[in-house]
Amino acid sequence: MTLQRESATSLYEQIAQQLLTEIQQGQFGALGKLPSESELVERFEVSRVTIRLALAKLGDDGVVERKQGKGTFVAAQQVRHDLDALRSFHDSLVLQGLKPSMKMLGQRIVEVPEELAQLFSGQCVNVDRLHIVDDEPIAFARSYLTAELADVDWHAAAQEPLYSVLERITGKPVSRADMAIRAREADKTLAQHLGVKRGTALLVMQRTSWFDDQQCCDRTTFYIRPERYEFVLSGVFKTRQA
Numbered sequence: 001m002t003l004q005r006e007s008a009t010s011l012y013e014q015i016a017q018q019l020l021t022e023i024q025q026g027q028f029g030a031l032g033k034l035p036s037e038s039e040l041v042e043r044f045e046v047s048r049v050t051i052r053l054a055l056a057k058l059g060d061d062g063v064v065e066r067k068q069g070k071g072t073f074v075a076a077q078q079v080r081h082d083l084d085a086l087r088s089f090h091d092s093l094v095l096q097g098l099k100p101s102m103k104m105l106g107q108r109i110v111e112v113p114e115e116l117a118q119l120f121s122g123q124c125v126n127v128d129r130l131h132i133v134d135d136e137p138i139a140f141a142r143s144y145l146t147a148e149l150a151d152v153d154w155h156a157a158a159q160e161p162l163y164s165v166l167e168r169i170t171g172k173p174v175s176r177a178d179m180a181i182r183a184r185e186a187d188k189t190l191a192q193h194l195g196v197k198r199g200t201a202l203l204v205m206q207r208t209s210w211f212d213d214q215q216c217c218d219r220t221t222f223y224i225r226p227e228r229y230e231f232v233l234s235g236v237f238k239t240r241q242a
Helices: 012-025 037-044 050-062 089-094 162-170 186-196
Strands: 064-066 071-074 079-082 102-109 123-131 136-145 174-185 201-211 214-225 229-232
Touching: 012 037, 012 050, 037 050, 050 064, 089 123, 089 136, 136 162, 136 186, 162 174, 162 201, 162 214, 174 214, 186 214, 201 229
Parallel strands: 079 229
Antiparallel strands: 064 071, 102 123, 123 136, 136 214, 174 201, 201 214
């Protein structure tokens, strides 16, 4: 876009209109994050004050939301995770038209942690992965898995959802998952993985998955950046009989 610098319409209003058009065309990805102020300054060749006025106008119009220290996002454009459907975290992103990726951070065989003694026995597989959308980390996942997955080449399977790996290796589909949601602050390690400040509030989803024979196959804890993420649960109410 070429700004009309002699126009009666101010530069910031022209920029706001151009960004609005691009938002309506879906040009800022499913997470809806706009370029930084510096990138917009360079693109439009205007001052930072002009860019801030343009973003402020979009904010006043309810088009964007500005998150301190995080950037500017398209308003109400959130990643959703339906709690009433049995699917992996990765698959829930794909179904929304996103193109997520995963980064392998570590894998090892470990003795079952004391707090998981009722779920596994002997040893289990510990896998850490980072979920990424639009080149930004959205969640850090730490998984403890059945020892049947001990020989998996996790680097080769880095982009494969855990449920797919479980079914491919064991021949048994996951039939049930229990989930609990809470909040916590990011410690130093989580802050580094997710690109946030230490102490930032995170959503935490703990998922325990089971095969049809009631064998626990997965305990994964997801630490999620909350500014663009929401959990959804649909309820169906039956009419009470008199």
